[in-house]
Each structure stands twice: as C-alpha cells, then as structure tokens.
Amino acid sequence: xxxxxxxxxxxxxxxxxxxxxxxxxxxxxxxxxxxxxxxxxxxxxxxxxxxxxxxxxxxxxxxxxxxxxxxxxxxxxxxxxxxxxxxxxxxxxxxxxxxxxxxxxxxxxxxxxxxxxxxxxxxxxxxxxxxxxxxxxxxxxxx
Amino acid sequence: xxxxxxxxxxxxxxxxxxxxxxxxxxxxxxxxxxxxxxxxxxxxxxxxxxxxxxxxxxxxxxxxxxxxxxxxxxxxxxxxxxxxxxxxxxxxxxxxxxxxxxxxxxxxxxxxxxxxxxxxxxxxxxxxxxxxxxxxxxxxxxxxxxxxxxxxxxxxxxxxxxxxxxxxxxxxxxxxxxxxxxxxxxxxxxxxxxxxxxxxxxxxxxxxxxxxxxxxxxxxxxxxxxxxxxxxxxxxxxxxxxxxxxxxxxxxxxxxxxxxxxxxxxxxxxxxxxxxxxxxxxxxxxxxxxxxxxxxxxxxxxxxxxxxxxxxxxxxxxxxxxxxxxxxxxxxxxxxxxxxxxxxxxxxxxxxxxxxxxxxxxxxxxxxxxxxxxxxxxxxxxxxxxxxxxxxxxxxxxxxxxxxxxxxxxxxxxxxxxxxxxxxxxx
Numbered sequence: 026x027x028x029x030x031x032x033x034x035x036x037x038x039x040x041x042x043x044x045x046x047x048x049x050x051x052x053x054x055x056x057x058x059x060x061x062x063x064x065x066x067x068x069x070x071x072x073x074x075x076x077x078x079x080x081x082x083x084x085x086x087x088x089x090x091x092x093x094x095x096x097x098x099x100x101x102x103x104x105x106x107x108x109x110x111x112x113x114x115x116x117x118x119x120x121x122x123x124x125x126x127x128x129x130x131x132x133x134x135x136x137x138x139x140x141x142x143x144x145x146x147x148x149x150x151x152x153x154x155x156x157x158x159x160x161x162x163x164x165x166x167x168x
Numbered sequence: 169x170x171x172x173x174x175x176x177x178x179x180x181x182x183x184x185x186x187x188x189x190x191x192x193x194x195x196x197x198x199x200x201x202x203x204x205x206x207x208x209x210x211x212x213x214x215x216x217x218x219x220x221x222x223x224x225x226x227x228x229x230x231x232x233x234x235x236x237x238x239x240x241x242x243x244x245x246x247x248x249x250x251x252x253x254x255x256x257x258x259x260x261x262x263x264x265x266x267x268x269x270x271x272x273x274x275x276x277x278x279x280x281x282x283x284x285x286x287x288x289x290x291x292x293x294x295x296x297x298x299x300x301x302x303x304x305x306x307x308x309x310x311x312x313x314x315x316x317x318x319x320x321x322x323x324x325x326x327x328x329x330x331x332x333x334x335x336x337x338x339x340x341x342x343x344x345x346x347x348x349x350x351x352x353x354x355x356x357x358x359x360x361x362x363x364x365x366x367x368x369x370x371x372x373x374x375x376x377x378x379x380x381x382x383x384x385x386x387x388x389x390x391x392x393x394x395x396x397x398x399x400x401x402x403x404x405x406x407x408x409x410x411x412x413x414x415x416x417x418x419x420x421x422x423x424x425x426x427x428x429x430x431x432x433x434x435x436x437x438x439x440x441x442x443x444x445x446x447x448x449x450x451x452x453x454x455x456x457x458x459x460x461x462x463x464x465x466x467x468x469x470x471x472x473x474x475x476x477x478x479x480x481x482x483x484x485x486x487x488x489x490x491x492x493x494x495x496x497x498x499x500x501x502x503x504x505x506x507x508x509x510x511x512x513x514x515x516x517x518x519x520x521x522x523x524x525x526x527x528x529x530x531x532x533x534x535x536x537x538x539x540x541x542x543x544x545x546x547x548x549x550x551x552x553x554x555x556x557x558x559x560x561x562x563x564x565x566x567x568x569x570x571x572x573x574x575x576x577x578x579x580x581x582x583x584x585x586x587x588x589x590x591x592x593x594x595x
Contacts, residue, residue: 081585086594121188
C-alpha cells in the first residue's frame, strides 16, 4: 500500500511553502550569498506535536503536580497515541473526573502519584473505573 | 474490499470525550437554535427519545430520566471529525479515504489480501478510538452498498460484533441480505420501500438483489436503481469518489432567537447570512450568478405548540457571477423590500446562492477590470482576518452592529479543541 504515507511523519509542519519559494535569490549581495544556507525556521508545531490528530491541549488547574514543573494555569500537551508506561505523567479518568498525575506501577499494584506532598497518592486497587485519557508530553508555562 | 467507517452517535461521543462522567449515561444533542434532537446516545434511544423530535416535546422524558442535554457545538464536532478522518488518512493513505459526511468515510481496502482484512478492520476501529477518543463502527464488503449494510450489523449488536462486521463470504452476504428489510438499505428511501412492499411484495434485501435490471430501471429511479441492485449483487457500481465536490448551491438560514417584525432587523439578518454564504462560496473558490432570499412568517395561531407558517421567497439574477460580499448584499437587501409586509412577525430567514461557477477572478482574468480583482483581494483579506481572529471581527455595516444574528445555543459546552481560552480544565 502507500508505504511512504504510512511510515512517514504523521505531521509535516504548518508551513505551506517549499525551499524554492524562498525568494532571497532575487536580492543582491548578502541575500544571494545566504541563499545556500536558507532553511525553514523552527516550527513549534513540528517540535511539540508528534501526532496531530491524537494531540489535545488541556489547562492545568491547581498545584498537585508542581514538583514536576506543572503549575496552575499551565497548558498541557497530551498525546493519546502514546502507550501508558511506568513513570509517565498522564491525564487519568477516575470516578468520572479528569486528573493529572504520575503513573506508577510495581509488582502488585498501581498508583497515581501527585508531585506535591500536600496531596495523597491514589491506590488504583480501590477504584474500578480507572482509565487513561492520554499521556502528557509537554507543558507550556508562561514566565 | 471497501469499508465504511462510521462514528457512533457522533455528536454525543464528542460531548462525552471531555465529560467522562457521562459514559453509560443518556445524552442528547440539539440542533441549531436548540430546536430538535439531532444525536442520541444508545441509552437515550433505549429510554424512547425520538430522533429529530422537537426538544420541547421530549423535555418531560429528558427531565424524568435526567438525560444530559447539549446545544450543538460545531466547532468541537468539526475538529474531532477532522481528527477521525486524518487518522484514517495516516493509516491507509490519503487516496484511499473518501470522506462521505462529517462522521462517515469510505475506505478502499483493495490493497490488502483477503486474509488481512479482518485484522485491518479491527485495527482501524481501535486506532481511531485510541488516537481521537471517538468510537467508530466498521462495515466491510465488496461494494459500498454492502459495506453500509455490514455496518448496520456492527451498530445493531455492538457487543457481539465488537463494532466490526466483515462480509468476506457469499454465505455471510446472503444471510445478511435476508435479514435486512428493504427500507434499511442505503439509498432506498421511504417512498420506494413502501412501493416495493405494497406493489411488488419485495420485503428484504435478498429479494431486491434478485430483481432484473429492467425492473430496477423502471421502479427504482432509473440508473440509480440499477446501480443499487448491482451493488447488492457485489458488482462495484459506485466507486470511490473524489472528495470536495464543490457545492452547486450554498445556503445560510437561521431561525431568529425570537420573532421580529421591523424591516431593518430583517435586512440586518439577510445581510449577515449573505456574508456567511459568500464566505462559504469563496472557500470553495466559486462565484454565484443567482441569489435568492426567503423569510418565514410566524402565524399567531398556536396548535399543540406547532406554528402554522408560510415561506415567502424571491430571487435575483446577477449581471455577472461574483463572490464579493458587498456585490451580493446589495441585491439581497433590496429583495427584502419586495417581500416585507408590515405588522407581520417573522421567525426565520435565509439566503441561497446558486448558478455557481469557478471564480475566475482568483486566477486573474485578463478581461476583468482592475477594480474587480481589488474587490476579490479585499475579500481575501477580510476572510484571513476573520479566520485568524475568529468571531467575525470584520463585517459589513449592513449586518448591523448591535444585534447578534447567530444561533441560540444555551447549553453549549466549551470549544475545547479550537479555542485557547476555552481549553478543558484538569486538576
């Protein structure tokens, strides 16, 4: 089938122009010399979004994860296509609510761990309706 | 083989994605202006909430069972629809996906060998749900009509089928055809279904598959009917189509939040709807040569809550096809003077653009005057600003500045995926 489409990067950036369309060659002097080194600028979408249709943004409320560098009002980038794994920060569904916590699993049990000692760890054995909404990949924090 | 991938109760699923406490609870979504029910979760269906029924009539049932109600949130649904389709395109290749509607797509699986098909079909269902959070059901068969039929079985018995049904043998197809009433076949309308049963004793899809082509041509709407019967037999008569077929007619119509009677309000509404229609027109790179408007009066006579009402309409043929908003607003607003009657309450108005052709001014037609292209450039600028800023920051003065002619959406959830200020909050 369409191998390239399948294995290629899912998201190819938000820029709609090609290298040929960068018109520095029309300029004289510096422009012409720099032309050999012309490349596209950095695109945050390409860097922070690995799988666009699976990536959602959330707004963090509260400071349950402040030791992990996630503060009140920060924006979380969440990728649903990433598999749940030990130590990952996730958006979890628990009791119909959505929580941000670190997922921790050992031989016998699994926990949702807050990164703030004022909050308690949640033992998932006590809940029947735990589900993973997605895995947090980046945090956007205004300074 | 061809597959149809169809989102389950799409609008309800979109609402649930950000409200997990509504999983397994009844949910309904209302149409524009909160008029009718346009999407029901399985639980709401079971409680007897009717599709397309007026909201006020279902209200007692909704309150009794504490059903969650939402106004339609097209910003959210549109974004999630794009995510579902994009996932399919990434998985299967752009050219193998045909978006059929906001919540359905046909997928060409002819590149896979027969023994791969069941596995691929399940993978499609799982990946779409994993990536986007939207549950879909999948029907796979040799033709589009049969794929639709297979999908009906996926939806009817989600548990047993796991939302995936593959017709990969003649026996499976025959059995399903026998179980499917003619009225449930994709493309057989209620009128044809009635006539097939009453006049010809054709009750199920298997019977319909066995009619002659001549019969289909005479009694099932000509060539469309012949195609349908062929597809039922497993012969491809409706192949994958190119997407983005440009619309032949563009309409914008809305119910007013509350009825109005003065002429200026109606003119403002018509100007607003014309701007919106012109925007849609430009988006598909077309121009229109005819514009019609209509208004619907509200009769004071109440009968069981239904209003007797009348639609009055008129049209104008434009001197040249155009996509420029001000060139469309002018004749549209002028027509209001023709239609308007004093002391009448109006509850709805609409604008329709037709006679649609490709917009030549985009490529820059040599024979067009300079000014014409200027107008088109101005429109591009307005569209770009409105698109990036949202909320129509730039509009024509004739659309009015005080009233909001947009929809009534009292129970709309946040636009979590398209507005930075409305992101869903997690703790």
